[in-house]
Amino acid sequence: MKFTRVFAFMALAGLAGSAFATNGYFAHGNGMKAKGMAGASTASSDDAFGGANNPASMAFAGNRLDLGVDLFSPIREASRTGSAGTFGPEPGRDFSSKSDSNYFLIPEFGYNKMVNPNLALGVTVYGNGGMNTNYSGNAINSGVTGFCDADGSGTPTPADIGLFNGLCGKGRLGVDLMQLIVAPTAAFKVAPNHSIGISPLLGYQRFKAEGLQAFGVMNGAGGNLGYDDAFGYGVRVGYMGKITPTVSIGAAYASQMKFDEFGKYAGLFAEQGGFDIPENYNLGVAWQATPVVKLALDYQRINYSKINSVGNPVASPGSLGANNGPGFGWDDMDVWKLGMEYKYTPKLTLRAGYSHTDSPIKGTNAAGCGAGSENCAEVMLNILAPAVIEDHVTLGFTYTLASGNEVTMAYMHAFKNDVSGYNPNFGGTDKIEMYQNSLGIQYSWKM
Numbered sequence: 356m357k358f359t360r361v362f363a364f365m366a367l368a369g370l371a372g373s374a375f376a377t378n379g380y381f382a383h384g385n386g387m388k389a390k391g392m393a394g395a396s397t398a399s400s401d402d403a404f405g406g407a408n409n410p411a412s413m414a415f416a417g418n419r420l421d422l423g424v425d426l427f428s429p430i431r432e433a434s435r436t437g438s439a440g441t442f443g444p445e446p447g448r449d450f451s452s453k454s455d456s457n458y459f460l461i462p463e464f465g466y467n468k469m470v471n472p473n474l475a476l477g478v479t480v481y482g483n484g485g486m487n488t489n490y491s492g493n494a495i496n497s498g499v500t501g502f503c504d505a506d507g508s509g510t511p512t513p514a515d516i517g518l519f520n521g522l523c524g525k526g527r528l529g530v531d532l533m534q535l536i537v538a539p540t541a542a543f544k545v546a547p548n549h550s551i552g553i554s555p556l557l558g559y560q561r562f563k564a565e566g567l568q569a570f571g572v573m574n575g576a577g578g579n580l581g582y583d584d585a586f587g588y589g590v591r592v593g594y595m596g597k598i599t600p601t602v603s604i605g606a607a608y609a610s611q612m613k614f615d616e617f618g619k620y621a622g623l624f625a626e627q628g629g630f631d632i633p634e635n636y637n638l639g640v641a642w643q644a645t646p647v648v649k650l651a652l653d654y655q656r657i658n659y660s661k662i663n664s665v666g667n668p669v670a671s672p673g674s675l676g677a678n679n680g681p682g683f684g685w686d687d688m689d690v691w692k693l694g695m696e697y698k699y700t701p702k703l704t705l706r707a708g709y710s711h712t713d714s715p716i717k718g719t720n721a722a723g724c725g726a727g728s729e730n731c732a733e734v735m736l737n738i739l740a741p742a743v744i745e746d747h748v749t750l751g752f753t754y755t756l757a758s759g760n761e762v763t764m765a766y767m768h769a770f771k772n773d774v775s776g777y778n779p780n781f782g783g784t785d786k787i788e789m790y791q792n793s794l795g796i797q798y799s800w801k802m
Contacts, residue, residue: 387797390765391751392694393708395651397639398605403465406479406538410552411595414542423797438783450494488529528566548597556589587614625663684733685715706751718776734776741787
């Protein structure tokens with residue numbers, strides 16, 4: 356299969372949508388070998404996904420082409436209990452709804468070419484995402500008193516009567532975010548066992564929200580705004596060193612990816628529709644403990660708080676879309692990843708891993724929602740993007756064929772977690788929860 360055809364396939368498939376939401380909206384790993392080890396890959400050079408993990412690793416990866424796809428299943432649920440009505444003692448705005456979008460195919464691609472023994476050129480194509488939710492539009496039955504106040508008038512009107520979603524908008528509630536990143540990569544050995552690498556990051560993202568009429572996010576006729584897209588750029592740099600015959604270390608840093616604004620959603624996202632990808636960095640060590648056992652440990656930092664549309668508190672003083680306007684209130688994330696690889700036979704390698712972080716979303720009870728509180732209503736807005744996963748376990752294997760090519764599979768389970776918080780707008784307590792599974796396969800050509 357020619358490289359140009361594979362790349363075209365990846366670009367088109369990536370535009371079909373992404374739904375990763377494992378560490379915020381970052382995938383738990385890139386490449387099936389890394390995914391089988393919970394993402395611990397910074398100090399490894401087993402494939403051509405250095406543009407997403409550590410560009411310097413490509414100097415040791417050899418000539419190869421890796422093409423994979425994940426079947427990813429995030430199960431999301433949101434609810435509200437104990438809420439009050441808008442116009443008096445009528446029934447409240449309680450609801451319970453599961454997101455109907457549960458299965459996604461996520462492709463990824465890596466290619467590496469050793470130009471000479473010290474210089475590698477390649478490309479990695481991968482995706483972020485995770486705000487793909489799709490809740491029922493019939494979650495709240497607003498009766499004759501119209502307790503949803505869907506038109507924002509402050510008094511009961513015919514527009515406030517009927518079926519509404521969990522945020523009192525009309526029709527289905529949810530958002531769809533896809534981020535496709537192309538990372539051409541150059542890696543150079545500055546010494547036989549040490550390399551540096553660089554990957555310019557070229558990004559495309561697409562976004563749609565629906566059912567947010569109660570927030571003023573609608574067209575002139577009161578309908579949804581539809582898809583908007585944006586292009587952006589950044590850079591990832593890395594170092595990798597084999598400091599002993601059995602121990603390797605690695606480090607990589609990715610700058611904030613600057614994107615054009617989502618013009619259609621200038622009244623939703625802070626900075627007039629801004630939605631950049633946050634800077635992040637990772638450190639790793641790999642130890643070949645025995646000839647058949649390798650252990651890997653990674654630390655990853657994702658600085659969500661530096662992106663206003665993501666990190667600004669929901670209770671920010673500005674209006675929606677302003678520089679100091681409400682965001683999703685996400686905290687920065689510290690992710691720890693531990694992986695093990697066992698060469699069971701010369702042809703079969705087994706993998707397992709575990710990762711842990713703290714949810715970027717924090718809930719606040721009614722007592723904590725006084726003046727100056729920044730976390731009030733945070734859970735309410737994150738019904739759209741319930742990125743509350745904290746723990747993953749993974750399994751995987753690689754089987755080497757007679758041709759020398761490889762088949763790799765990886766399974767991931769993200770344990771169920773939930774976050775609850777007081778809703779000062781509707782009263783009561785909002786709760787968001789999620790668990791995930793994924794199963795992926797990758798075929799690798801060694802050239």
